[in-house]
Amino acid sequence: MGEALQAIWYDGRGSRGRPALLSCPAPGRLRLDSEGEVLEFAARQAELSPRLGRMPRTLRLPEGRGQLQLADSPLLDAWLPVPSRVEAVADWLERRRTAALAAAVATVAGVVFFFQVALPWMANRLAPAIPAPIEGMIGRQAMALLDRTHFQASRLPVQRREALKARFHALVEGLPRERDYRLAFRRAPSLGPNAFALPDGQVVLTDELVELAGDRDELLLAVMAHEAGHHEHRHGMRQALESSAVVVVAGFLFGDLSGAGSLSVSVPVLLLESGYSRRSESEADAFAFGLLARHGVSPGAFAEAMRRLQQAHGDRELGPLTWLSTHPAGSERIEAAERAAEDFRPPRR
Ligand SMILES: [Zn+2]
Structure with a gap:
């Protein structure tokens, strides 16, 4: 020893x-x-x-x-030999490399967390605080953009449009954001049967959608109720906020802030191009089922409207407005509507 x-x-x-x-x-x-x-x-x-x-x-x-x-x-x-200088430097570098790696991992995790959790949360909290004039501005810009690129004037008979507007206003009567709603019609050969809600409460139905519904107005009511769900949940503004935050944050990350400078121009474009999340769609669906039932319309009408939309669009690519392709719904949305229809009891008169 x-x-x-x-x-x-x-x-x-x-x-x-x-x-x-x-x-x-x-x-x-x-x-x-x-x-x-x-x-x-x-x-x-x-x-x-x-x-x-x-x-x-x-x-x-x-x-x-x-x-x-x-x-x-x-x-x-x-x-206990004293470590050599070379060993000490190697050790220092090793510890730094670990720290750098940890920092990189933390940064990636932070960015993912920011976009997946924090940003939607903030957008959700912030959206109700956006003043109506801003919503109005974004809505008008989005509509102007669509009018330039995809829309033509509606060719539906005026009486038909007026009758549908009356049914629309009866449907949204008493909703928290009732005062915002307006219904508009546009012919859109490049988009086919479709509908959407702009952040200012404007709901647009394409002529093609109205024609697809034929004489079954309840199918159009189902689509209107879904769009009202988007407006009540402020999906448009939430989407706009998330998209613009992405532009700003990406600008900081990649050192190009030109996107942020032209934000007022790009928000409507982003809004139209990025579309609603799946979660927003099912939120709007659930809202629609409840609203329809309160108006004596079975949520089965929504299932039928979705089926017809799916059939009309098939797997057709819808061009730049890819978000519209989420509207011809997946079959799980049809199934959800059918489940809601089973619980539906027609009102007794
Ligand atoms: Zn939708």
């Missing part, structure tokens, strides 16, 4: 120091013997206090096993 150094062991459990012997059973290994207890560990795991004159030295033991006090001895320097 070779030479051993006498030491006092403060093991951290009591204040009493225990007599102990420190030895070096093999290069790079240290061994502690104290009152029948034996501790063996790698020398590099222990930390030796620097030499200060003739002061006793302290050896901090690994794994929280306390520390040794012992008189200075040349043996200590032999057993």
